Amino acid sequence: MASYGSKILKWFDDRYGVKDDWSRQVDQIVPAHATKWYYCLGGLTFMMICIEVISGVLLMFYYKPSVKEAYDSVRFISTSVPFGWLVRSVHHWGANLTVIFILLHMLRIWFTGQYKNPRELSWVSGVFLLVIVFGFSFTGYLLPWDQLAYWATTVGSEITGAVPPAPLGHAILMLLRGGETVSGDTLTRFFAIHVAVLPLMVMLFMGAHFAMIRRQGIGGGY
Amino acid sequence: MLNYFAVALSALVVAWPLLRFVFPPKKSSTASDWVQVASTSEVPPLTAKSSLGTKDQPILVINVGTTPEENKYVALSKVCTHLACLVDYKKSDIECPCHGGKFDLDGGVISGPPPRPLQKYLVQVRQDKIFVGGPVSG
Numbered sequence: 277m278a279s280y281g282s283k284i285l286k287w288f289d290d291r292y293g294v295k296d297d298w299s300r301q302v303d304q305i306v307p308a309h310a311t312k313w314y315y316c317l318g319g320l321t322f323m324m325i326c327i328e329v330i331s332g333v334l335l336m337f338y339y340k341p342s343v344k345e346a347y348d349s350v351r352f353i354s355t356s357v358p359f360g361w362l363v364r365s366v367h368h369w370g371a372n373l374t375v376i377f378i379l380l381h382m383l384r385i386w387f388t389g390q391y392k393n394p395r396e397l398s399w400v401s402g403v404f405l406l407v408i409v410f411g412f413s414f415t416g417y418l419l420p421w422d423q424l425a426y427w428a429t430t431v432g433s434e435i436t437g438a439v440p441p442a443p444l445g446h447a448i449l450m451l452l453r454g455g456e457t458v459s460g461d462t463l464t465r466f467f468a469i470h471v472a473v474l475p476l477m478v479m480l481f482m483g484a485h486f487a488m489i490r491r492q493g494i495g496g497g498y
Numbered sequence: 499m500l501n502y503f504a505v506a507l508s509a510l511v512v513a514w515p516l517l518r519f520v521f522p523p524k525k526s527s528t529a530s531d532w533v534q535v536a537s538t539s540e541v542p543p544l545t546a547k548s549s550l551g552t553k554d555q556p557i558l559v560i561n562v563g564t565t566p567e568e569n570k571y572v573a574l575s576k577v578c579t580h581l582a583c584l585v586d587y588k589k590s591d592i593e594c595p596c597h598g599g600k601f602d603l604d605g606g607v608i609s610g611p612p613p614r615p616l617q618k619y620l621v622q623v624r625q626d627k628i629f630v631g632g633p634v635s636g
Contacts, residue, residue, distance in 0.1 A: 334519055356523050359515035423582075 290318060310494040321388035324374040325478065328412075331367040332471070339419070343460040346421035371413060378406055386454035398492075399444040401485045408478050415470040429466070430458045509530035532622065532629040535559050536575075539626065543569060547585035548576060551619055551630040558587055559621070559628055562603050573630045574605045585616065592616070 289295040338357055340349040353360040359396035373408045384403065385391055418429040439445035454461035499562040535549035536559055543563040551557040556576040574592070578586045583596035591608060592601040599610030606615045620631035 335515065356522070358518035358523055360519060362515055363519055472556060 300410055308495055309496055314380075314384045315494070315496075317377055317384055321377040322373060322482070324370055324377055327370045328367060328374060328477070331363050331370060334363050335367055336471065341419070341464055343421065343463060346419065346463060350420045350422075351498070371416060372407055375413065378409060382406070388496040394492060395488070395495055398485060398488045401481050401488070405478065405481050405485065408474055408481065411474050412470060412478075414476070417468040418458075418463060418466045419470065424494065426458060429462065431461075524608050532631045535630050536628045537626050538569065538623065541571070541628065542566065544589065549630075554633060555619075556583060556584055557619055557630055558585070558592070559630065560587055560592075560603055569623075571621045571623065571628055572603060572605075573619035573621045574601075575619065575633075577606075578612055579614040579616065579618070580610070580612040 285295065285298065335353065338349055338353050338360070340346060350364070353364055354465040355361075357363075385402070414429075414432060417432075418425045419477065433449060436452055437445045439448055450456070452462075452465075453459070454465045505550075506558050516579065531552065532548070535557065536547045541547050541559055541561045543561050543566060546558050546560040547603055548556065548558055551573065558574050558576050560572045561569055562572050578585050578594040578596065578599055580594065580599050583594050585592050585594045585599070585601065590603075591599045592603065592605075592627065593599070594601075594610065594612065597611050599612040600608040601612070601616050602608055605618055607613075618634040620634055622631065
């Protein structure tokens with residue numbers, strides 16, 4: 277196994293000189309203070325997001341974002357598609373766990389004081405990631421298009437309408453709902469945000485988040 | 499060796515459901531034109547039974563006959579035409595628990611917010627079994 281792996285690596289290295297870049301990423305030494313369990317929470321969050329991406333793409337194989345078909349397609353996934361109940365449940369509970377892990381990760385950063393100089397921007401990008409994940413939760417909640425989804429989105433989006441001054445709040449509300457009320461236009465809009473806009477943003481901010489950690493190393497240990 | 503086996507096994511445990519998921523399921527062969535919903539003994543006159551019709555639509559089978567000799571069955575969608583709550587049979591009418599809509603035993607609106615009558619479905623009695631078919635248009 278190992279020899280196959282190194283042969284493949286050598287093949288690429290002969291042509292593209294990838295060995296240094298590869299080992300710089302893979303052969304990282306984890307500092308001793310960072311091997312406690314609570315230093316895993318950020319990594320767990322990343323793992324959950326990977327699971328959400330995989331299960332989410334799979335759900336998109338069968339999900340249909342229209343008023344007529346959304347509910348029935350979700351029901352079809354849960355009742356007729358082999359292991360559809362499993363994939364949907366993994367996506368649902370994974371979403372809950374993602375938020376929980378992020379909050380625990382934040383607590384760890386807070387109590388080990390790692391938001392301080394020189395890691396201010398790691399914290400800031402992390403807060404952006406938290407908001408993005410809340411965006412995922414809010415938009416994803418509408419997609420099953422059942423009574424719970426409909427009214428939760430009605431109530432949730434109504435909040436933006438209270439932003440002063442009134443014309444601004446109303447403009448944000450219209451932007452979010454795509455109309456005066458939650459309708460099929462809201463559904464397609466939320467679907468686009470959920471599967472295209474937010475994934476791009478989460479990749480961007482996670483990339484920055486990880487690049488800063490790689491450059492500065494894992495803090496703490498004091 | 500045992501490690502490779504464990505890795506292969508866990509990969510299989512994850513891959514198998516995912517592989518099954520991406521292959522489309524067979525269109526269910528039970529989606530026939532008529533579905534047996536009850537036997538006649540379950541629905542004596544002036545009672546009703548909730549069941550699932552074709553395409554698993556929730557339906558209400560009502561015996562609107564008034565004497566044991568005179569059985570007449572009506573099948574109505576349980577989905578209220580107002581906001582899609584499930585209606586219930588209440589002796590002389592059908593009521594929606596959400597916003598108080600009332601329908602007569604033929605599905606017509608008596609009072610409340612529902613904008614349209616309940617959808618009717620075809621009913622057939624074969625021997626002592628009640629079957630429900632597709633929606634009645636108009």
